[in-house]
Amino acid sequence: MSTLWNLRFLGVGSAQAVELGSASAALERDGTPLLMIDCGQEALSAYVERYGAMPMAVFVTHAHLDHVAGFERLYYQSLFDPARCGKVRIYCAAALVPILQARLADYPSPLAEGGANFWDAFQLVPVSRGFWHAGLWFDVFGVRHHAPGTAFGIALRGAFLWTGDTRPIPEAVALHADAGETIAHDCALQGNPSHTGLDDLLREYDEATRSRMIIYHYARAEDAVVLRAAGLKVAEAGETWALGPPWSGMQACARAWGHA
Numbered sequence: 456m457s458t459l460w461n462l463r464f465l466g467v468g469s470a471q472a473v474e475l476g477s478a479s480a481a482l483e484r485d486g487t488p489l490l491m492i493d494c495g496q497e498a499l500s501a502y503v504e505r506y507g508a509m510p511m512a513v514f515v516t517h518a519h520l521d522h523v524a525g526f527e528r529l530y531y532q533s534l535f536d537p538a539r540c541g542k543v544r545i546y547c548a549a550a551l552v553p554i555l556q557a558r559l560a561d562y563p564s565p566l567a568e569g570g571a572n573f574w575d576a577f578q579l580v581p582v583s584r585g586f587w588h589a590g591l592w593f594d595v596f597g598v599r600h601h602a603p604g605t606a607f608g609i610a611l612r613g614a615f616l617w618t619g620d621t622r623p624i625p626e627a628v629a630l631h632a633d634a635g636e637t638i639a640h641d642c643a644l645q646g647n648p649s650h651t652g653l654d655d656l657l658r659e660y661d662e663a664t665r666s667r668m669i670i671y672h673y674a675r676a677e678d679a680v681v682l683r684a685a686g687l688k689v690a691e692a693g694e695t696w697a698l699g700p701p702w703s704g705m706q707a708c709a710r711a712w713g714h715a
């Protein structure tokens with residue numbers, strides 16, 4: 456039987472839309488989570504409720520709290536579990552490391568009794584063009600969210616591209632998702648300097664590209680009705696979407712490094 460690949464939306468809301476969950480997903484292989492994308496509070500709760508365990512691998516798109524606030528809980532849960540301590544892989548762009556340090560790890564003495572550093576619980580893996588995980592190559596690329604160089608998307612060739620919070624990024628989508636990949640894209644009814652609005656999405660992407668998109672990061676449940684009326688597919692929290700089979704790791708890695 457062939458392997459089944461799914462993207463599970465753990466949350467689909469904007470920073471204010473707590474009832475829709477914090478924007479996050481898990482890549483599943485035959486129903487088993489391989490990689491969590493972002494770790495907001497609600498997202499971590501949704502992950503644990505769904506899978507009955509904390510994640511062993513997280514990719515961080517950027518350091519807004521609705522994407523990283525779950526890390527404190529993940530820290531305590533991992534530090535005191537010998538099977539997890541120091542083995543929970545945190546993948547993030549190298550440019551994001553100083554910001555993560557400031558947001559997560561710089562609190563004086565993470566344990567009141569001392570004796571432990573924040574990163575002791577994790578295996579932090581700074582990345583540039585992408586990274587290897589579970590035998591797969593994941594592309595990482597800059598997106599347009601707040602200050603330049605502070606937010607990143609992720610793509611698994613053949614399977615999916617996840618924009619993270621962003622304005623439209625047609626050039627990155629064309630580069631990293633030109634082989635029929637599912638595209639999970641930030642979009643709300645109204646755009647702003649950090650996020651995509653419906654008019655932005657319709658202007659910046661052609662119909663064929665939009666037909667591969669699943670919209671997330673919207674503000675209210677009723678907004679999904681309007682987005683669907685515009686011909687878009689819209690994710691709801693907890694849903695899975697079937698993905699195409701990922702490229703082999705070497706094939707995808709060679710492409711990322713410009714050798715294919």
Ligand SMILES: [Zn+2]
Binds near residue numbers: 517
């Ligand atoms: Zn953000």
